[in-house]
Amino acid sequence: xxxxxxxxxxxxxxxxxxxxxxxxxxxxxxxxxxxxxxxxxxxxxxxxxxxxxxxxxxxxxxxxxxxxxxxxxxxxxxxxxxxxxxxxxxxxxxxxxxxxxxxxxxxxxxxxxxxxxxxxxxxxxxxxxxxxxxxxxxxxxxxxxxxxxxxxxxxxxxxxxxxxxxxxxxxxxxxxxxxxxxxxxxxxxxxxxxxxxxxxxxxxxxxxxxxxxxxxxxxxxxxxxxxxxxxxxxxxxxxxxxxxxxxxxxxxxxxxxxxxxxxxxxxxxxxxxxxxxxxxxxxxxxxxxxxxxxxxxxxxxxxxxxxxxxxxxxxxxxxxxxxxxxxxxxxxxxxxxxxxxxxxxx
Numbered sequence: 112x113x114x115x116x117x118x119x120x121x122x123x124x125x126x127x128x129x130x131x132x133x134x135x136x137x138x139x140x141x142x143x144x145x146x147x148x149x150x151x152x153x154x155x156x157x158x159x160x161x162x163x164x165x166x167x168x169x170x171x172x173x174x175x176x177x178x179x180x181x182x183x184x185x186x187x188x189x190x191x192x193x194x195x196x197x198x199x200x201x202x203x204x205x206x207x208x209x210x211x212x213x214x215x216x217x218x219x220x221x222x223x224x225x226x227x228x229x230x231x232x233x234x235x236x237x238x239x240x241x242x243x244x245x246x247x248x249x250x251x252x253x254x255x256x257x258x259x260x261x262x263x264x265x266x267x268x269x270x271x272x273x274x275x276x277x278x279x280x281x282x283x284x285x286x287x288x289x290x291x292x293x294x295x296x297x298x299x300x301x302x303x304x305x306x307x308x309x310x311x312x313x314x315x316x317x318x319x320x321x322x323x324x325x326x327x328x329x330x331x332x333x334x335x336x337x338x339x340x341x342x343x344x345x346x347x348x349x350x351x352x353x354x355x356x357x358x359x360x361x362x363x364x365x366x367x368x369x370x371x372x373x374x375x376x377x378x379x380x381x382x383x384x385x386x387x388x389x390x391x392x393x394x395x396x397x398x399x400x401x402x403x404x405x406x407x408x409x410x411x412x413x414x415x416x417x418x419x420x421x422x423x424x425x426x427x428x429x430x431x432x433x434x435x436x437x438x439x440x441x442x443x444x445x446x447x448x449x450x451x452x453x454x455x456x457x
Contacts, residue, residue, distance in 0.1 A: 123162075126235070127157050127161050128154060132153070152207055155203055156200055160195070160199060160200065163195050164195060167188060167192055168239045171184050171188045172243065178247060185240070201215070261420050285300065285339065286300055300335070303335055306328070306331040307328065307332055307335060311362070317361055318360065318421075320361045321356060321358055321359075322357045322395065326348060328365065329368060332365050333346045333368065340377050342382070343377045343379055344372070344383050344384075346385045347386050349386065350388065350395065351389060357446060358445070358447065363418055363443055364387060364395070367397040367443075371383065375399060376402045376403075381402050383400065383402070384400050386398045390442060393444060395442070396442045399439055400438055401434070401435070401436070401437055401439045422443065430444065
């Protein structure tokens with residue numbers, strides 16, 4: 112069934128005449144006057160108050176859009192709303208003769224209709240805040256669904272690139288050669304190969320892992336790569352211990368390493384050097400010297416896109432991609448998990 116979304120402007124301009132009608136029967140001096148005159152006056156006041164309140168709600172939503180700022184936003188909104196509903200109708204009160212200039216500082220002149228205004232303000236405010244929270248709920252649900260779909264795409268890409276028969280075939284061939292040459296090295300290779308597969312299977316459903324885990328996994332993965340490119344590939348990790356407790360999306364570093372090897376020449380004449388380091392205490396950077404292949408391997412072109420989309424979900428934070436004539440760098444934000452299970456981008 113198709114969802115029907117009622118526009119706020121329709122609710123407002125339908126509600127204003129209705130509330131104006133209620134004011135005629137609810138306010139004592141309005142009941143004592145000529146109906147149509149009092150209704151038009153009530154319509155004028157309601158239009159002013161409602162549209163002013165609408166602007167207040169919209170302004171503070173823009174200033175404090177996050178769910179974590181709800182208490183602050185509601186507090187400031189209520190204070191502003193009370194002030195507006197108390198003094199906002201002053202010009203109309205003077206025009207329609209409900210107040211004289213000499214009574215402008217007399218609080219009794221403002222308090223006469225305040226209870227009714229506050230009751231309607233509470234009702235209208237409840238509608239706006241209820242609609243706001245419902246939209247936030249739908250947005251959160253939609254983002255969660257997108258993240259699930261993105262995780263599935265990431266899992267598929269990892270399976271295609273790292274757990275494919277081609278990858279396994281190359282690993283087993285390398286292992287066979289190592290067994291003949293050095294059983295000790297072959298044992299190390301087997302252990303690192305098992306660590307790579309164990310990490311992939313363990314974290315394929317997780318949103319975040321500790322940076323320490325991701326670095327250990329990346330080193331195991333690099334060990335396997337070094338067997339294919341013993342003298343042609345160097346990878347240096349420079350990550351201080353203080354950052355190891357931060358978090359990162361699983362397989363991010365591995366995908367960036369694979370991306371560098373897939374798109375660049377790795378040979379004795381043109382060795383590939385990759386640096387993994389912390390920048391400004393905010394991001395982890397994977398940087399390689401740029402020496403693009405003339406004929407690139409067939410690519411799904413979803414590696415960097417997957418990482419971008421996942422990090423857009425975590426606090427709407429984007430990764431930074433910098434390409435120069437000499438280097439290619441990707442900076443991925445570090446993520447801290449705070450006690451209330453919310454995400455904080457450092």
